[in-house]
Structures are given as C-alpha cells and as structure tokens.
Amino acid sequence: MSIEQKTETRLRGEALVQKAKQLIHEGNVRRLIIKNDKGHTVLEVPVTAGVVAAIAAPVVTAIGAIAALASEWTIEVERQGEQP
Numbered sequence: 001m002s003i004e005q006k007t008e009t010r011l012r013g014e015a016l017v018q019k020a021k022q023l024i025h026e027g028n029v030r031r032l033i034i035k036n037d038k039g040h041t042v043l044e045v046p047v048t049a050g051v052v053a054a055i056a057a058p059v060v061t062a063i064g065a066i067a068a069l070a071s072e073w074t075i076e077v078e079r080q081g082e083q084p
Contacts, residue, residue, distance in 0.1 A: 004030070005079045016067040016075060021060055023047070023077055033076040034063060042066055 011019055016034070023029050024047055034043040043066060045059050067073065 008076045010074050012072050013067050016073050017064045020063045028079045030080050031078040035074040037072045
C-alpha cells in the first residue's frame with residue numbers, strides 16, 4: 001500500500017531553482033508546490049515519473065522567474081512512498 005508524504009523547505013533565489021531541478025529528477029515526487037513568503041501558492045506542478053527534459057525545462061525556467069521576485073519561498077513536496 002502506498003502513502004503520500006509531504007515536506008516543506010524554505011529557500012531563496014537560485015537555491016530554489018536547484019532544489020526544484022533535483023526534485024523533478026527524483027522518481028517518487030508527485031507534485032511541487034511553490035509558495036510565497038505569505039504562504040500563498042504561486043505555482044503548483046504535477047510531476048510524473050520519467051519526466052523528460054523537454055517538459056522539465058519550462059518548469060525550471062518558470063521557477064527561476066518567480067525566484068527572482070521575492071526574498072524567500074517555500075517549496076512543498078508531495079511524495080508517493082511505500083508504507084513501512
């Protein structure tokens with residue numbers, strides 16, 4: 001049986017972009033949610049296993065654009081995992 005796990009990380013600027021790239025390439029990430037410093041969702045990206053570079057590149061570009069707009073962002077990660 002699989003369960004859904006959520007984690008949140010606060011990041012700034014280029015660190016947000018690098019973390020998003022890393023997460024997109026992981027196989028167990030289902031969704032990335034980018035929130036501003038007030039907690040409002042500004043970007044929600046469903047991620048499927050086997051996302052190809054042609055699809056990932058525009059997503060990373062969009063994340064880079066929003067990363068430049070404010071000082072701090074929260075990236076919420078939903079993962080699909082196996083129940084222990």
